[in-house]
Each structure stands twice: as C-alpha cells, then as structure tokens.
Amino acid sequence: MKTRSEYNLCKWCSERQHIKNYRLQKFAKNCQICRGLWNQLDEISNRIIQATRNYQYDTFLIGLTLDPSFYESEDKFRSRFKIRGKENIKTSLLREIRKNFGKTSKKKADLDYPDITINVQISRRFETTVSVSSSTVILRGRYNKLKGFQIKTKNSTATNTMEVNQHHIEKILKKVISDKFNSDSITFWPIGKEEPESLVLGNGRPFYVTIKNSKIVSFKQTLSIQSNGILFRLIEKIRSLPNSAPLYVKKVLIVVSFEEKLKPVDFRNLTDSGILMIELINRKNKNWKFIYGINLKLKTPRKLELTITCDNGLPIRKFIEGEDADISPTLGQIVGKKCSCVKSDILDILNEENLLN
Numbered sequence: 263m264k265t266r267s268e269y270n271l272c273k274w275c276s277e278r279q280h281i282k283n284y285r286l287q288k289f290a291k292n293c294q295i296c297r298g299l300w301n302q303l304d305e306i307s308n309r310i311i312q313a314t315r316n317y318q319y320d321t322f323l324i325g326l327t328l329d330p331s332f333y334e335s336e337d338k339f340r341s342r343f344k345i346r347g348k349e350n351i352k353t354s355l356l357r358e359i360r361k362n363f364g365k366t367s368k369k370k371a372d373l374d375y376p377d378i379t380i381n382v383q384i385s386r387r388f389e390t391t392v393s394v395s396s397s398t399v400i401l402r403g404r405y406n407k408l409k410g411f412q413i414k415t416k417n418s419t420a421t422n423t424m425e426v427n428q429h430h431i432e433k434i435l436k437k438v439i440s441d442k443f444n445s446d447s448i449t450f451w452p453i454g455k456e457e458p459e460s461l462v463l464g465n466g467r468p469f470y471v472t473i474k475n476s477k478i479v480s481f482k483q484t485l486s487i488q489s490n491g492i493l494f495r496l497i498e499k500i501r502s503l504p505n506s507a508p509l510y511v512k513k514v515l516i517v518v519s520f521e522e523k524l525k526p527v528d529f530r531n532l533t534d535s536g537i538l539m540i541e542l543i544n545r546k547n548k549n550w551k552f553i554y555g556i557n558l559k560l561k562t563p564r565k566l567e568l569t570i571t572c573d574n575g576l577p578i579r580k581f582i583e584g585e586d587a588d589i590s591p592t593l594g595q596i597v598g599k600k601c602s603c604v605k606s607d608i609l610d611i612l613n614e615e616n617l618l619n
C-alpha cells in the first residue's frame with residue numbers, strides 16, 4: 263500500500279486535499295493528479311484574452327470542460343486516503359482562471375446576465391480550446407422620418423404600401439446596425455403601424471431591436487445614426503423585450519379637405535365630445551381606440567387642420583376617409599360631410615410616463 267509521501271503532488275493539488283498533520287517532503291513537478299496543469303494557467307489565460315479581444319463587453323461568465331482523466335486521478339487519490347467533501351480540481355481551476363482573467367481583462371464576472379460567455383475546454387494533453395458567445399443585445403430606440411424620406415409606392419395598394427414602407431425602414435435600420443455591431447442576425451420590433459406618407463417628428467416612433475452574435479455587447483451611450491432620411495436613435499440597452507407593448511399616445515397634425523363648405527356648427531360634435539371612442543372591426547375581433555383631444559383650425563372654407571392626440575394604434579387615414587364598416591365613427595360621419603386626408607404628420611409619440619410629466 264502506497265503511503266502519502268509516495269505520491270507526487272504539486273503544491274496546488276496538495277493544498278486542495280487539506281491533509282492534516284502532513285507535510286510532503288517536497289512538491290513534485292510530475293504531479294500525479296494534475297500532471298502539471300497548474301503551470302498552464304498563464305497559457306490558458308492568454309488563450310482567453312486572445313479569444314475575447316474583439317469583443318466590447320463589461321461582464322463575463324466562464325465555463326470549463328476538463329478532460330475526465332484529471333478527475334479520475336484525483337478521485338483515485340481521495341478514495342485511497344478517504345478524503346471527502348473537498349473542492350475538486352475543476353472547481354479550483356475554474357476559480358483561478360476566472361480570477362486571473364478578471365484581473366487581466368479588468369472585467370467583472372456575472373453569473374446571471376453576462377455580456378459574453380466563454381467556454382474553455384482542456385484536453386488530456388492540455389490542448390486548450392476557447393469559444394466565446396455574446397448574449398443577445400436588446401436595445402430600445404426611436405426613429406424619426408425626416409423631410410427627405412422617400413419611398414417608392416408605385417403599383418401598390420394602401421395596405422401594401424404600409425408594409426413596403428415598414429419593410430423599407432426595417433432594411434435601413436438593419437443595414438445601419440449590422441455596420442455598427444457587425445452582426446447579421448438583427449430583429450426589428452416597431453411599436454404601432456407605420457403610415458407611409460406621414461413624417462414622424464418629435465420624440466419619434468419607438469422600436470426595439472435585438473442583435474445576436476454581436477461583438478459589441480456593452481452599450482452605454484445613446485447613439486444617433488442618420489441614413490436615407492431617417493434618424494435612428496438607439497437609446498439604451500434593456501434586459502428583455504417587454505411582455506406586452508407599452509401604451510403609447512401619438513399627436514398627429516392632419517390636413518383634411520371637404521367636398522362642401524364647412525360651417526361652425528359642423529364641428530360641434532368634434533369639439534364637445536370629450537374623449538372619443540373609435541371602434542375598429544376586423545374579421546376576428548372588435549377593438550377600440552381613443553381620441554383624447556382635438557384642436558381645430560379652419561384654413562379655408564373647405565380645408566381643416568386638426569391636431570389630435572390619440573392612441574398610437576388609431577389608423578389616421580382610415581379614421582378620416584374610411585367608408586367601409588370596419589371603422590366608426592369616421593371624421594366624415596362626425597362632421598356629416600365627405601372628406602379626404604391631404605396630409606398627416608406625426609408630431610410626437612409619447613408613452614404614459616411622458617404624459618404624466
């Protein structure tokens with residue numbers, strides 16, 4: 263039977279066993295548990311530094327896969343000397359790697375929401391493989407359509423135009439983000455429907471964007487990027503997408519032209535009604551949107567300028583011109599005269615918090 267002193271252990275492995283009242287004669291280089299793995303620590307740390315050098319991040323998590331032969335040697339030793347409940351070689355090594363890497367990189371370890379996850383694999387012969395993956399970046403932003411914004415709307419129907427327009431904006435944003443973040447997996451989550459002819463002014467239309475496999479994971483400052491007549495502002499990084507769309511209210515400037523001349527009495531129902539409830543009906547369900555306030559300005563006897571504050575989801579053009587039974591009442595019905603929407607621009611989109619301020 264081998265005695266403890268007949269085992270060759272290095273300082274690291276020997277201290278991990280916490281053998282009481284026992285001093286090894288000398289610490290061995292040819293350690294029978296780690297076989298010199300301890301001396302590879304700097305090399306392993308270097309590998310991790312190399313693998314993570316192109317990432318911009320603040321926090322990390324390291325996982326370690328160690329060849330089973332290392333545990334087996336340690337288990338053999340421990341069962342021989344009935345050593346139980348001590349930290350094993352992998353836990354100890356991982357802690358050292360994490361400490362070492364944290365010191366060199368000056369980044370923090372984060373178990374719950376790490377910016378990047380580093381996986382280290384160490385083979386029997388100390389061959390070290392490092393892989394890095396970044397967590398999905400979720401940003402909250404807003405965009406404004408500026409005066410120069412143009413899209414081709416030839417040969418498309420009204421609903422189609424809306425989609426084409428939304429798609430167009432999405433394409434511009436994806437291009438902008440993929441250049442900036444060097445990622446090809448970007449998902450755009452706009453809030454509310456895009457109305458093609460309308461500008462979006464004020465704070466802009468809110469959106470979320472998720473970016474996968476990005477090299478830039480830390481995001482601290484608002485980023486403004488202008489491209490193709492659209493100003494995107496990436497405001498902040500958030501932990502997850504909201505479960506339900508937050509409530510937004512928009513303020514819209516609309517110019518409406520009427521077929522007949524208008525009389526002051528025509529507007530009474532518009533200005534005296536308090537909050538107006540508009541019913542939207544589609545194949546599946548009914549839905550209600552509210553108009554919270556309307557300001558009127560008669561520009562000419564047939565032209566009216568309205569500033570309305572309403573739920574973000576209210577389709578403006580439909581509300582003005584709608585003739586189908588899927589929206590009621592329409593502006594034409596309230597005023598009692600046929601009308602059409604000359605132009606509508608979104609002055610601002612606010613969420614509940616903005617409204618309270």
Ligand SMILES: [Zn+2]
Pocket residue numbers: 271272273274275276293294295296297298299300
């Ligand atoms: Zn050792």
